[in-house]
Amino acid sequence: MTEKTPIKVLLIDNHPLVLDGLRALLETYGHIDVVGTAGLARAGLELALRTRPDVILMDINMPQVNGIDAIELFKEQLPGTRILMLSMHDSREYISTSVLRGAWGYILKDVSTEEIVAAIEAVARGETYFSSGVSDVLMQRQPDENAMPLTIREQEVLRLLAAGQSNRDIAQALGISSATVETHRKNLKKKLGIATTAGLTRYVIEHGLA
CATH class of the missing domain: 3.40.50.2300 (Response regulator)
Structure with missing residues (x-):
C-alpha cells in the first residue's frame, strides 16, 4: 500500500x-x-x-x-x-x-x-x-512430533511463521539465511498443500503445533 x-x-x-x-x-x-x-x-x-x-x-x-x-x-x-x-x-x-x-x-x-x-x-x-x-502465547506449547511429516527445522520455521515472524526475523532466530527460510516456506506450502501464510497459521493451531 x-x-x-x-x-x-x-x-x-x-x-x-x-x-x-x-x-x-x-x-x-x-x-x-x-x-x-x-x-x-x-x-x-x-x-x-x-x-x-x-x-x-x-x-x-x-x-x-x-x-x-x-x-x-x-x-x-x-x-x-x-x-x-x-x-x-x-x-x-x-x-x-x-x-x-x-x-x-x-x-x-x-x-x-x-x-x-x-x-x-x-x-x-x-x-x-x-x-x-x-x-x-502461541509459542508456549511444545509441538506434537507425530502431528505431521515435517522435519524438526521445518516445524521450527512453521511455528515462527504462524507467530507472524518475517523471513528475516526467522533467519536471525534460527541462525540461517533469509533465502533458506524462504525455501522452507515454499516447501512447507507445497508439502502441506497450503497456498498462504494464513493457511499455514491455521494448520499449526489445528494440529496443536503452536
Whole structure:
C-alpha cells in the first residue's frame, strides 16, 4: 500500500471511547483511511458492505454477535476484506478460534499505536500479524512430533511463521539465511498443500503445533 492507495479501515467495538480514541489516533496517519465505526457486529457488516474496507479492526466481546462469530459473517459477504482482531484477552482459546474462523491477525489492546498501524499494514498486504503478547502465547506449547511429516527445522520455521515472524526475523532466530527460510516456506506450502501464510497459521493451531 502506498500513500496514493490508502488502506481503508473499519473499526468495530462496543465501547465508544475506544472507537473515538482509535479513530483519532489512526487518522493522524496519512495512509490510513478510517471509513467508519460501529458498536455492533451486524451494524459493522452493513457499514462494511457500503464502504468495502480493506481491513476490519474488531473487538471480540460485543453484545448480540461477538467478534469471533462475526468473522464468518464478514467472510461470507466480504471475502476480500481482512479481519484483524483487537482484544484485551490473550487466551489461547480466543486466539486459536479467531484464526481458525479466518482472522488474519490478533493484537492486544495494550499495544502501541505504531504496532496497531504495523498490524493493519501487514494484514492489508496479505500477511498474518500477531502482537508480541499473542506470539508468546502461541509459542508456549511444545509441538506434537507425530502431528505431521515435517522435519524438526521445518516445524521450527512453521511455528515462527504462524507467530507472524518475517523471513528475516526467522533467519536471525534460527541462525540461517533469509533465502533458506524462504525455501522452507515454499516447501512447507507445497508439502502441506497450503497456498498462504494464513493457511499455514491455521494448520499449526489445528494440529496443536503452536
